[in-house]
Amino acid sequence: MPRVVDHDQRREAIAAAACKAIARQGIDAVTLGDIGDHADCTTGAITHYFADKDAVMLAALDLVIQRLYRRMSRAVERDPTDLRGFLAETMPLRPQSRDGIKVWFSFWTRTFSSRALNRRQREMHVRWFNALTERLSVMDNAGLLRPGVDIAFETETIAALINGIGLRAVLDAREWPAERQLAHLDAYLEKILVQPS
């Protein structure tokens, strides 16, 4: 049993190393050796824990997604009606979260060629979509949404906006500090939320 824990820990450590490597060098320049360097182990060790390179990369993606959802869940627990706080967890506001977002984005273009990745991407989106829809429903029930707002439709628009802002922030980090990103998010939310009088 302790073995299993070690095993999982090791896998996660390697996945985390892969994240760093992907964020730093770009997903298609990363080699198993690079990942090994970040994880302080050799390529042989990596192939002990993963079937092949693709499995490592997917584990990196899963790790990022998992962290993302954990943060989003915590935000919901803190305040189920804090839509802004919930969304902020998916934006590259701080250097620590930026790497994860980079990894997430890195897989986008990979889905062009891989049917499997494409399906997983869609699953992830659906999951995010549902989580966001639930936030909006909660807010609607609490009377915080402007009347006439189409929740499903808004979910998609917000998702697109978050991705679009996050992309800019990741491509041009210097010009896009947290405040600037949030300013654009807030400006949009203002348009659909009931204004506190």
Add this chain to the structure above:
Amino acid sequence: MPRVVDHDQRREAIAAAACKAIARQGIDAVTLGDIGDHADCTTGAITHYFADKDAVMLAALDLVIQRLYRRMSRAVERDPTDLRGFLAETMPLRPQSRDGIKVWFSFWTRTFSSRALNRRQREMHVRWFNALTERLSVMDNAGLLRPGVDIAFETETIAALINGIGLRAVLDAREWPAERQLAHLDAYLEKILVQPS
């Protein structure tokens, strides 16, 4: 006299072939051989026109960007106040334009590791930003924007939204036909444009 060949035309043909290959196989799976297949020539012929693979890829990006701007310019010529028509040219509404957008997106994650690509990406964005700003100014002067709209700020929001919608449409083409993409764009524009009474 050697075989008469239009050097620029040949370069563009190869760049176009690279676009097709990138959109089809994904940017990191494309080989010079693949591009040669699409361009009906050998790898030797490609390196006759380009210094190396990177140069080919950049030419592909440039071609896509150039086509994008050409389409945007034509839209402006048709009707300088047609913001929607202008923006629609940068969205993957039809299969033909989808490939170009895919290529454009494909280079995003590449900028994580390449300083040169990152700079080019920013230049492109500035150019697009300026073009979009001008559209909004023209509309503002024509009294078509709601009062109090911050043009620079709106430019960024719209850019983010377009990228976000385009991304979804490209990742999940079946679910995102032109109408759905435009619906989200229209919904946002409605919020900043003067309503036709």
Add this chain to the structure above:
Amino acid sequence: MPRVVDHDQRREAIAAAACKAIARQGIDAVTLGDIGDHADCTTGAITHYFADKDAVMLAALDLVIQRLYRRMSRAVERDPTDLRGFLAETMPLRPQSRDGIKVWFSFWTRTFSSRALNRRQREMHVRWFNALTERLSVMDNAGLLRPGVDIAFETETIAALINGIGLRAVLDAREWPAERQLAHLDAYLEKILVQPS
């Protein structure tokens, strides 16, 4: 535990294989595959131990030089005043030593284009020059040199002569057996050494 391999030994084995290949096929016809054939390994194994082909070639040169100096040192240990024996170690007198000399010579023309190689070549010459100068000094102190001999000047002349004779012997091995080479060396030494009465 990985397969236990003496890293330095492996490098030297590959360098030795490169020497053989260079001597046999000529420095500009040698491929990594050829070297691999001589070393009983694949090109991949070679690049596992060396950064690139240039590094392999330089290692080959270094190995040759090292062997040369080892032989010269041994000669000095045997008899510090045996100038002829010392010089003989740098001449292609036997088939075994011929390969090394060939490799050494092969790098001469490479220095025309490579600044780094040129510098290394000069360093090697200086080292040889100093060793030879020391031999002559020892002999002078032992009263074996004719009076009035300029040691530095003679060092250069002898070096030139050795190179010239060695070159002929390597280009036309059949016509230049050891005796013939040594005859020319002896004839010159006779002119500067005190004759045994």
Add this chain to the structure above:
Amino acid sequence: MPRVVDHDQRREAIAAAACKAIARQGIDAVTLGDIGDHADCTTGAITHYFADKDAVMLAALDLVIQRLYRRMSRAVERDPTDLRGFLAETMPLRPQSRDGIKVWFSFWTRTFSSRALNRRQREMHVRWFNALTERLSVMDNAGLLRPGVDIAFETETIAALINGIGLRAVLDAREWPAERQLAHLDAYLEKILVQPS
């Protein structure tokens, strides 16, 4: 008939360009394109005048050798007993002659792998050997050689010395101006020539 002259002129021009390229970049880094650049023509033009690359290289060598012999012949015509002047023509005393010597040397290592080149090299040497032998005979007949000098033997020693000095001068041009090269030659000649009392 004028065509033929043009043809030969063109061939020689290309051979001369090859010489420059070889001296500058090293014999194994030279491409037909480089030679074309120096000759102001394309690779196509070169293959019009030569069967293949080897033929071009050999033409370059022939040109160098031919120039060498022309210079040596002129020296003999000026003064048949001026051994020093005769030998000086084969040394890299001036920048102009250095390129030719470099080309000559460059072919040395090529002979390791090519039987044809090796034979040509030997032919060249024999020719030079004979010319030098004749010089020494003339001097001997004129009573300018010390008694007991073995002409054939001295010819070889002198040839080796010339090559050895020339090599050093070519590898380390800055340290080996004409005077230094000639000083070593003179020192040797002094040992075999009758001293002017």
Add this chain to the structure above:
DNA sequence: CATGAATGAGGTTTCATTCAT
């Protein structure tokens, strides 16, 4: 469990050569 040496397929790149014009 873990290592890292070795493999070998596959990619990019170079370049002598050919050939249509």
Add this chain to the structure above:
DNA sequence: TATGAATGAAACCTCATTCAT
């Protein structure tokens, strides 16, 4: 006669994967 576009073989090099230890 001359061009230079195009070929294609061959080289170097990278790297995911395997495997003896």
